[in-house]
Amino acid sequence: RKEVEQDPGPFNVPEGATVAFNCTYSNSASQSFFWYRQDCRKEPKLLMSVYSSGNEDGRFTAQLNRASQYISLLIRDSKLSDSATYLCVVKGAIYSGGGADGLTFGKGTHLIIQP
Amino acid sequence: EPEVTQTPSHQVTQMGQEVILRCVPISNHLYFYWYRQILGQKVEFLVSFYNNEISEKSEIFDDQFSVERPDGSNFTLKIRSTKLEDSAMYFCASRPQQVHEQYFGPGTRLTVT
Numbered sequence: 001r002k003e004v005e006q007d008p009g010p011f012n013v014p015e016g017a018t019v020a021f022n023c024t025y026s027n028s029a030s031q032s033f034f035w036y037r038q039d040c041r042k043e044p045k046l047l048m049s050v051y052s053s054g055n056e057d058g059r060f061t062a063q064l065n066r067a068s069q070y071i072s073l074l075i076r077d078s079k080l081s082d083s084a085t086y087l088c089v090v091k092g093a094i095y096s097g098g099g100a101d102g103l104t105f106g107k108g109t110h111l112i113i114q115p
Numbered sequence: 116e117p118e119v120t121q122t123p124s125h126q127v128t129q130m131g132q133e134v135i136l137r138c139v140p141i142s143n144h145l146y147f148y149w150y151r152q153i154l155g156q157k158v159e160f161l162v163s164f165y166n167n168e169i170s171e172k173s174e175i176f177d178d179q180f181s182v183e184r185p186d187g188s189n190f191t192l193k194i195r196s197t198k199l200e201d202s203a204m205y206f207c208a209s210r211p212q213q214v215h216e217q218y219f220g221p222g223t224r225l226t227v228t
Contacts (some may be wrong), residue, residue: 032215041204041224042222043206043219043220043222044158049215049216087157091215100171101148101163102148102160103158103160105157105158105159108157
């Protein structure tokens with residue numbers, strides 16, 4: 001069974017601090033990688049895709065290390081509104097049947113930003 | 116900004132009954148998905164659908180489940196004979212061609228009693 005592993009936390013972080021999450025995935029054939037955030041009892045919302053070269057979107061930076069099968073997310077200058085569960089998500093070659101389109105989710109890392 | 120919509124937001128049903136969960140994907144999207152999330156657990160893939168047929172399904176998606184695109188806008192998930200363990204949030208998602216990112220609807224909370 002192909003899996004995505006994350007530290008569940010919670011991470012309690014003061015407002016304005018920098019926080020980093022990590023994730024590992026087991027299937028080396030995985031093709032696409034994402035971070036989603038999920039608020040309590042809400043749908044996953046796409047935060048950013050993760051590219052091999054690394055990518056940045058405002059206060060958020062994502063990195064991918066294919067050799068180590070490792071994905072990271074860095075949040076700088078954290079805001080109270082960043083409090084959520086951050087889901088590491090992998091796509092590709094997960095299930096039998098020929099398709100490779102379903103997403104495999106980690107259990108998520110719970111982040112609490114404290115004032 | 117266009118969004119995936121789902122109805123109903125909450126469905127309560129008795130064990131053994133059939134339920135149909137409805138989704139309206141984003142209008143120019145061609146790939147459609149169903150996922151579920153049991154309370155306190157991770158989001159799990161059920162099925163993907165493209166060009167009016169299932170393209171991939173997980174081991175969760177057994178003979179009790181079916182999907183359909185009955186018209187140009189709706190995408191449905193049917194559970195034929197619900198079990199207690201089917202209680203979960205069911206999320207619909209969609210994406211356009213040549214884009215990997217999937218966009219999720221707000222979910223239907225299914226409670227089987």
